Amino acid sequence: MANTAVIVEEDKKNIWSGGVSPMKASYGKLMMWFFLLSDAFTFSALLITYGLIRFSHPAYAGSVADFKFSQEYWPIPEKVFEAFPGMHALGIESAPLVFVGLMTFILIISSVTMVLAVEAGERMDRKAVEKWMLWTILGGLTFLGCQAWEWAHFIHGADISMNLEGIFQGAGLSYNQYGPPNFAALFFFITGFHGFHVFSGVLINFIIFYQATVGVFEKRGHYEMVEKVGLYWHFVDLVWVFVFTFFYLV
Amino acid sequence: MEQRTPQVEVQPVNKAKVKNFIKVMLYLAVITLIEFGIAFTVPHEHKWVRIIVFIVLTIVKAYYIVAEFMHLGHEKKSLKMSIVLPMLFVVFFIFIMIYQGGAILEALY
Numbered sequence: 001m002a003n004t005a006v007i008v009e010e011d012k013k014n015i016w017s018g019g020v021s022p023m024k025a026s027y028g029k030l031m032m033w034f035f036l037l038s039d040a041f042t043f044s045a046l047l048i049t050y051g052l053i054r055f056s057h058p059a060y061a062g063s064v065a066d067f068k069f070s071q072e073y074w075p076i077p078e079k080v081f082e083a084f085p086g087m088h089a090l091g092i093e094s095a096p097l098v099f100v101g102l103m104t105f106i107l108i109i110s111s112v113t114m115v116l117a118v119e120a121g122e123r124m125d126r127k128a129v130e131k132w133m134l135w136t137i138l139g140g141l142t143f144l145g146c147q148a149w150e151w152a153h154f155i156h157g158a159d160i161s162m163n164l165e166g167i168f169q170g171a172g173l174s175y176n177q178y179g180p181p182n183f184a185a186l187f188f189f190i191t192g193f194h195g196f197h198v199f200s201g202v203l204i205n206f207i208i209f210y211q212a213t214v215g216v217f218e219k220r221g222h223y224e225m226v227e228k229v230g231l232y233w234h235f236v237d238l239v240w241v242f243v244f245t246f247f248y249l250v
Numbered sequence: 251m252e253q254r255t256p257q258v259e260v261q262p263v264n265k266a267k268v269k270n271f272i273k274v275m276l277y278l279a280v281i282t283l284i285e286f287g288i289a290f291t292v293p294h295e296h297k298w299v300r301i302i303v304f305i306v307l308t309i310v311k312a313y314y315i316v317a318e319f320m321h322l323g324h325e326k327k328s329l330k331m332s333i334v335l336p337m338l339f340v341v342f343f344i345f346i347m348i349y350q351g352g353a354i355l356e357a358l359y
Contacts, residue, residue, distance in 0.1 A: 022326075023325070023328050023332075024325070024326045025326075030329070033329070033332075033333055036333075037333055037336060040337065040340075041340065044343065045343075048343055048347045051347060052351040053351065056350075056351040056352075056354035056355045057355065058355065058359060059297075064294050076294065078289065097289065101282065105279065108275060108282070109275070111319055112274075115271050116268065119264060119268065122261075122264075123260060123264070125260045125261070126258070128263075218258055230320075231320055234315055237319075238312055238316065241308060241311050241315065242308060245285070245304050249285060250300070
């Protein structure tokens, strides 16, 4: 009697009653996913705030060719972000969005090298994991360097003759030459928060690279940690795709 | 302490997988280039056309990153849904906040 009861219970066993992974993902991977979901909410809130504040300012109404910076209306992003390192030495007057485009490609490529590191980890190929992790770290550092240049240029300011009022030069948290104060504040918050994610991503990638080189994962028998940091790194790329669209293109 | 070299068997490269990643990378690069093209060919007067096209292309890019690079497209359905469905809150939030922004503009100017 007792035995049959146990057997019946075994048959009815729910996948959530323990002993198996109901989502076919380890605890760590699942928690990385839920962390990224919460992080996605944070970034969404920041970008939606940008939308709210932008739509609560008047838009520029005149023709794009005559555009001048003013405190009265929201600037056209391609008129603000039009510098490229060394372009004046080459005799180029303006290169709108080229630099952020380059940054986008750098992140996409570092995402591919990351996914190749994950693939190498699945094959237990330590040499390949080391190689691709190193390329990913290099891509992340290059992106951070680009962002440092972008910020420095934004803070120092562009041609003051582009200004309608001509009172401010450069940008800070409480004023900026490009448009309403909130424009620069949001630039610093959104790209800054994303840049901080890239920075911590590079650090985490380096830790995992180091652990791979000293053979931690070989001893453990699997390279799942590479997959988990890979998720984080792709998320950083994903956020940049949205920042690129909503901050620079629209 | 016992010193022992683990016997690790390195498997050959999964060529189909790598090819798929390169394909996704090319998609992402091409879509970004299309976005550039639109930014400089479609005039700013067509503001909403630009915004809608940019949003659609961004969602396509996001789909490829999440489904292929982050491998979510190949996970179990329960995991997919746990991640994708909560994002509906964000969609709701976008609409109320953009509406609110317009209302603030009207109140101020």
